[in-house]
Amino acid sequence: MTIQWFPGHMAKARREVSEKLKFVDMVFELVDARLPLSSRNPMLDQIIQQKPRLILLNKVDLADEYQTKQWIAYFKQQGFYALAINSKENSSVKLIMATAKKVLAEKRQRDQERGIQPRAIRAMVIGIPNVGKSTLMNRLIGKKIAQTGNKPGVTKGQQWLRVANELELLDTPGILWPKFEDELIGKKLALTGAIKDQLLHLDDIALYGIDFFVRHYPTRLAKRYKLAEEMEQLPAAELLMEITKKLGFRDDYERASERILLDIRQERLGRFTLDRVDEFEDDNDGLD
Missing domain, CATH: 1.10.1580.10 (Conserved Hypothetical Protein Ylqf; Chain: A; domain 2)
Incomplete structure (x- = not known):
């Protein structure tokens, strides 16, 4: 089974995400809870580097509960914050917000000591196609979609979407496909419906x-x-x-x-x- 990978598209997506990273405090990395590593793009580690990150295991309602607990523990051992969520449920929004504050607690403390007042967290959601990025963003934003105004250094055409008074999402980063060097990863993604059946x-x-x-x-x-x-x-x-x-x-x-x-x-x-x-x-x- 061969799945096409388009280097040009990948390079464009990488450049777009890299440019926008400097405008956000942290990254929400969205993965499929049924394949928490296979639905990641390994290239993201190179792009995100030391930027604070929250790994969101989406579609947890479809995944094996025991295995999900194992993966949360695994990511914790790797030094990452991770949450199991269902982007279709409002309860996930509260969990994400509470955990995002924990991720940035030290940075916010340093800012406060320097006299910088707390403001809304600025984040971007990154994930490969079909992991539920659009659903999650719609759930976070709800019906109150608003542009928060121009930000210093933000290039024309970028839009900030406000979530209550606590979170601002930068819309929209490039969507990244993984590089299918491993045929097994392609099969796993295909089994969950992440790849069109016509290609397989x-x-x-x-x-x-x-x-x-x-x-x-x-x-x-x-x-x-x-x-x-x-x-x-x-x-x-x-x-x-x-x-x-x-x-x-x-x-x-x-x-x-x-x-x-x-x-x-x-x-x-x-x-x-x-x-x-x-x-x-x-x-x-x-x-x-």
Whole structure:
């Protein structure tokens, strides 16, 4: 499976984010709670560098609860603040605001000692496509969308969106895709629907999904498709054939693949997390 990566677009996005970083106090880095590392762009570490950061694990309602707790602990060990959120819920706004204040507590204390009065936190939201950036920004802003006026040094055309009196979001940074050097990352993103199905071989993604659920959630797979207990001994390709028959699709593996992907994305096999902390730790991979 090959997924195209466009260097020109990446360079433009990188330049745009780098230019806007100097106008904000911190960055909200939005990732998918089902794949907290695979939905990150590793290039962000080079761009953001020492800028204060809050990692937001979005779509937590779709992720495995135990694994989410593991990831929050993992990011904490790495020295980052991290929150599990559902950008569709208002309660997430309060959590984000409270944690953002913690992230900037030391800086604000230093400013106060220098006689600088506290002001609204200025932030930008960064995330790859389909992690819920627009939904989160709309939730943060609500119906009260207002331009807060010109800021010194802010280039023409940039807009500040005010959230109550506590937060100002700089709209809109470039959206970054990850570089798909690892085929597995592409499959994970595809399974969650982050990549258009037209760009993929659906049976490849379905096979990956089957193999993943056999390894981590076998009971759910067996129950959904009425599979025998010994299914764990079968390779994913044979299981796809068996599921195709159970669905009544004869030899239409493409149709069966579409159904499996739909079932996974619509939670008919339950909540799941594709990135597992123990696997990344075993590989010595993760945040640089």
